[in-house]
Amino acid sequence: xxLRPLQLLIFAIMxxxxxxxxxxxxxxxxxxxxxxxNEMSTLDxxxxxxxISVTINRLxxxxxxxxxxxxxxxxxxxxxxxxxxxxxxxxxxxxxLKFGTPRPVEVSNHDELTELLEKDPRSITxxxxxxxxxxxxxxxxRVLWQET
Amino acid sequence: xxxxLKTISSRMVITVLLIxxxxxxxxxxxxxxxxxxxxxxxxVDSVRIYARVFADIxxxxxxxxxxxxxxxSLDSSILGGRCIHAALTLGDKLYLSSLMAVTDAENFVEDxxxxxxxxxxxxxxxxxxIGDEVAVLEMGFDELPTLQEIExxxxxxxxxxxxxxxxxxLLVVVLSAVLSRPLQRLRHDSRKIxxxxxxxQMSTDSDIFEINELSRDLEHMRSTLVGINGRxxxxxxxxxxxxxxxxxxxxxxxxxxxxxxxxxxxxxxxHEFNNVLLPLLLYTDLALEDLPSDSPVRPHIERVMRLAxxxxxxxxxxxxxxxRSEDGLKDVADISPVVDEAMSMVRALIPASVGIQTDIRxxxxxxxxxxxxxxxxxxxxxxxxxxxVLKVGGRITIGVASCSVSSEFAAQYVxxxxxxxxxxxxxxxxxxxxxxxxxxxxxxFFTTREVGDGTGLGLSVVHGIVEKHGGEIIVKSELKVGxxxxxxxxxxxxxxxxxxxxx
Numbered sequence: 001x002x003l004r005p006l007q008l009l010i011f012a013i014m015x016x017x018x019x020x021x022x023x024x025x026x027x028x029x030x031x032x033x034x035x036x037x038n039e040m041s042t043l044d045x046x047x048x049x050x051x052i053s054v055t056i057n058r059l060x061x062x063x064x065x066x067x068x069x070x071x072x073x074x075x076x077x078x079x080x081x082x083x084x085x086x087x088x089x090x091x092x093x094x095x096x097l098k099f100g101t102p103r104p105v106e107v108s109n110h111d112e113l114t115e116l117l118e119k120d121p122r123s124i125t126x127x128x129x130x131x132x133x134x135x136x137x138x139x140x141x142r143v144l145w146q147e148t
Numbered sequence: 149x150x151x152x153l154k155t156i157s158s159r160m161v162i163t164v165l166l167i168x169x170x171x172x173x174x175x176x177x178x179x180x181x182x183x184x185x186x187x188x189x190x191x192v193d194s195v196r197i198y199a200r201v202f203a204d205i206x207x208x209x210x211x212x213x214x215x216x217x218x219x220x221s222l223d224s225s226i227l228g229g230r231c232i233h234a235a236l237t238l239g240d241k242l243y244l245s246s247l248m249a250v251t252d253a254e255n256f257v258e259d260x261x262x263x264x265x266x267x268x269x270x271x272x273x274x275x276x277x278i279g280d281e282v283a284v285l286e287m288g289f290d291e292l293p294t295l296q297e298i299e300x301x302x303x304x305x306x307x308x309x310x311x312x313x314x315x316x317x318l319l320v321v322v323l324s325a326v327l328s329r330p331l332q333r334l335r336h337d338s339r340k341i342x343x344x345x346x347x348x349q350m351s352t353d354s355d356i357f358e359i360n361e362l363s364r365d366l367e368h369m370r371s372t373l374v375g376i377n378g379r380x381x382x383x384x385x386x387x388x389x390x391x392x393x394x395x396x397x398x399x400x401x402x403x404x405x406x407x408x409x410x411x412x413x414x415x416x417x418x419h420e421f422n423n424v425l426l427p428l429l430l431y432t433d434l435a436l437e438d439l440p441s442d443s444p445v446r447p448h449i450e451r452v453m454r455l456a457x458x459x460x461x462x463x464x465x466x467x468x469x470x471x472r473s474e475d476g477l478k479d480v481a482d483i484s485p486v487v488d489e490a491m492s493m494v495r496a497l498i499p500a501s502v503g504i505q506t507d508i509r510x511x512x513x514x515x516x517x518x519x520x521x522x523x524x525x526x527x528x529x530x531x532x533x534x535x536x537v538l539k540v541g542g543r544i545t546i547g548v549a550s551c552s553v554s555s556e557f558a559a560q561y562v563x564x565x566x567x568x569x570x571x572x573x574x575x576x577x578x579x580x581x582x583x584x585x586x587x588x589x590x591x592x593f594f595t596t597r598e599v600g601d602g603t604g605l606g607l608s609v610v611h612g613i614v615e616k617h618g619g620e621i622i623v624k625s626e627l628k629v630g631x632x633x634x635x636x637x638x639x640x641x642x643x644x645x646x647x648x649x650x651x
Contacts, residue, residue, distance in 0.1 A: 026275075026282075042204060074260035078272055082196035084189045143282045146275045148237055148256065 025147040026129040027075050030138040035121035037061065040141055042080075048124065049081050051092060051101035063104040064125040066113050076126055079145040114138065156331065157324035164320045172309050183301040187294050188262035195270055195289040198229065203274040203285045206236070212278055218243050225287065232269065233288025239281060256286055268292050330354035334363060346374045396560050404562055407590050407611060414592050414608075418466035425463060429456045465605045466592065468521070468612045483570055483637075484512045486519045487548050490526035494546075497527070498534045503543035513550040513570050516640040521613045528606040529574040529633055535597065536578025536631060547573040553636065563620040569636040577630040586625050610635075 029045060031037045036057040040048075048054045048063040055061070067073060081088050095101035105123075107113045110131065117123050118137045132140050152158055202225055212218060222234040222245035233256070236243040259270045269288045276283040330352035337350045350367040354360055432453045439446050491506055498504065526546065533544045551571045558564040581589070581596075588594045590611040595604035614621050617637055625631035 042200065046200075071260075078196055078258075078260055079200075079274060082193075082200040084192040084196075086185065087189050087193045142277050143275050145273070146282050146284055147258075148273055148284050148286060 026143055027072065027079070027126055027145040028129045028132050029124060029126055029141040029144050030117070030132050031124045031141055032117040032119075032121050033137050033139045034118075035059075035123075035139065037122075037124060037141060040124070045124075045144075046081055049076075049104055051095055051103055059122045061124055062120060062122045064113065064116060064123050065104045065106045066108065066110070066125065066127075067106055068108050068110070069128075072126070072128065075145045080126065156328040157321065160320050160324040160327075161317060164316060168313050168316065172313060176305050176309050179305050180298075180302050183305070184298050187298050187301070191270070191289075191291070191294045192262055195230070195287070196272065198225075198231070198289075199272055199274045199285065199287045202287070203276050206285065207276040207278065207283075210277065210279065212238065212276075212283065215243065219245065223247050230290045230293065231287055232290050233271065233286065235286040236276075236283055237286065238278065238283040256288070262294070263291060268295070326354075327356065327359070330356070330359045330363070334359075334366060338366070341370055346370070346377065393556075393560050397562060400560075401562050403587065403590075410592055411608075411612065414466045418463040422460070422463045422467075425456055425460050429453070429460065432456060462603065462605070465603070465609050468609045482512055483515045483517065483522065483572075484508050484510055484548060486517070486522050487526060487546070487572070489519075490523040491546060493523065493527055494530040498530065498544075502534055502537055504530075505543060505545045507545060507547035507549075507573075509547070509549040511550075512548050513568060513639040515570055515617075515637050517617055517637070518613075521616070525610050525613045525635070526572070526574070528610050532606060533574055533576035533578065533631070536576045536580070538578075540579045540628075542577035542630065545573070545575045547571075547575075549573075550639070551636075561620050561622065563615075563618065564636060565638075568639040570639055572635040572637065573632065575630065575632040580627040580629050580631055581625040582627055586623055589623065590621075 029040065036059055038057075040054075040056060040061070044054045044056070044061070045063075048061045049065070051063075053060060065073075065076070077083060077085055077088055083091065092101075092103050096103065105116070107116060110127075113125060113127070114135055114137050117125065124141065126144055127138075129140070129143070132138050153162070202221075206212065206218065206221060213221070218236055222236065222243060225231045225234045226245050226247040233248050234245040235248075235256075256271055256273075257265055258273055259265060262270065264270075268291045270291050271286065271288045274285040274287070276285060333352055334350060337348055340348045341350070350363055350370055352359055352363045354363070432449060435449050436446070436453060439449060487506075487508060491504070495504060530544060530546065536542075537544060549571055551569055553564055553566055553569050555566040558566045585596065589607050591604075592608040593604035594608075595602045611621060614635055614637075619635055619637040622634045622636070623631065624634075
């Protein structure tokens with residue numbers, strides 16, 4: 001099917017707002033607003049989410065996951081731990097059985113997550129950048145993923 | 149067709165096929181799922197960590213290398229593996245590898261699962277923190293080699309399953325043959341036995357315990373049935389024998405009753421006839437005494453006297469048959485001298501051309517008897533035997549012997565009991581008699597001779613004498629073969645005692 005120039009123009013105009021919105025979509029690593037954690041390398045983030053002890057500014061980092069957003073979890077697996085879901089679960093189980101490494105804390109809703117970050121300055125987690133911007137109780141450490 | 153489907157072999161093959169028809173697809177699906185998951189996980193893990201490490205290398209010290217190094221790194225990422233798309237975006241700047249197989253950067257849609265979007269390319273983006281800016285590394289990896297490996301594994305699994313199914317069916321066919329062959333043999337043997345071949349043993353050479361046990365049990369059952377069958381057959385034969393003996397005894401008893409009735413009637417007639425004859429003889433004798441010797445009526449009176457005497461003789465014979473003779477058993481003696489004397493009389497009566505053979509097996513047991521009657525008995529029997537051999541030739545045998553009568557033999561005759569007897573046998577090889585004639589030979593006045601050639605009282609007298617002595621007559625005759633008359637007299641224990649005392 002061949003599209004006429006007018007149709008292409010209408011299609012481009014309709015697609016522009018969506019593309020702009022997508023361009024702003026990002027996943028960021030956050031901590032509590034009062035936390036001393038200012039910077040973390042990708043390797044430390046991976047370690048923390050594998051349950052391995054990571055210390056920053058004398059604070060032992062506590063990685064928190066939340067599982068109420070399927071897309072966010074997929075991005076987390078792909079860009080943060082760089083593993084498939086089954087491999088990540090197997091790795092966590094293997095570390096727990098071999099070394100007693102604790103699994104990352106999991107929460108199931110945003111309010112619970114925010115409360116946890118405010119109470120525990122060692123906690124880090126990931127969330128949509130838009131949610132982080134709207135929540136004064138959290139502070140962005142770095143960008144984990146950004147839609148192109 | 150339906151019968152073939154009910155055989156052990158068919159049932160086993162069908163059962164195995166049905167089980168495998170359900171289980172093999174499930175097993176194949178499960179194995180394939182495991183293989184696919186493993187392959188996909190390996191692919192996803194490797195590309196994600198590859199992208200992560202590549203991004204970390206580009207991002208060393210929080211700064212990006214010069215443009216030419218960025219492009220060289222992107223090219224090397226494509227040269228080094230399955231990566232077919234490598235690009236880096238920083239603000240408005242876009243770095244693209246010149247080796248990209250997929251050149252249309254607008255088509256970049258990030259994947260989170262293997263095979264997502266069905267474009268055979270796994271796209272993923274990795275952000276790089278460069279100061280306050282965020283660069284995005286875009287990479288695409290070819291999924292086709294992994295898809296081909298999964299397809300290859302699928303084919304291998306299906307091939308193995310088909311081979312497994314074929315081997316299993318083959319084994320089942322062989323096993324069912326091993327199982328069914330001894331059963332078929334047992335069935336064959338069973339049919340043979342059912343058709344009456346009870347001697348066929350039921351045995352198998354199977355190594356299977358249950359079949360061997362079944363064979364052993366069936367063989368035990370067969371042997372038991374054979375035993376029962378044998379006993380039933382023996383019992384049936386015994387009952388048939390007993391029945392035939394009973395029928396023979398009934399026939400004999402009826403015959404005896406008939407003879408007894410005839411004897412009673414004839415005896416009564418003879419007795420009354422005697423009462424008439426005695427005055428006739430007396431007065432005839434007185435008349436002859438009073439008649440002068442030259443009287444013309446004297447011959448007539450003498451003829452009357454002779455005829456009256458003849459009538460008296462007949463009357464006595466009839467009385468003898470009817471046991472109306474008042475003479476008792478006089479002698480206790482060895483019967484052989486009586487037989488000898490009777491034989492001398494017989495030889496005098498019968499022409500020398502007729503061969504007479506005597507077989508007296510001494511010592512013959514003692515017998516309480518009337519010697520005259522025994523002699524008359526022998527003479528009468530020999531007279532009949534002579535008549536039998538007269539037309540066709542032959543010989544006469546007279547035998548006397550002691551013998552033991554068994555209970556089986558005695559059961560066939562009314563007057564016989566098991567014990568010791570003296571058997572008197574008169575046999576001839578003459579013309580013989582048919583069964584109807586034999587049945588009537590003891591009837592008074594029954595004769596096969598010409599009219600006037602006999603009174604028909606000879607064997608009736610014999611029968612009377614034998615009954616008087618408590619004996620039994622057994623007549624066996626066959627036309628053109630001869631006749632044998634056996635008379636069994638019971639031995640007399642009293643006679644033995646007397647003889648012993650006499651010695």
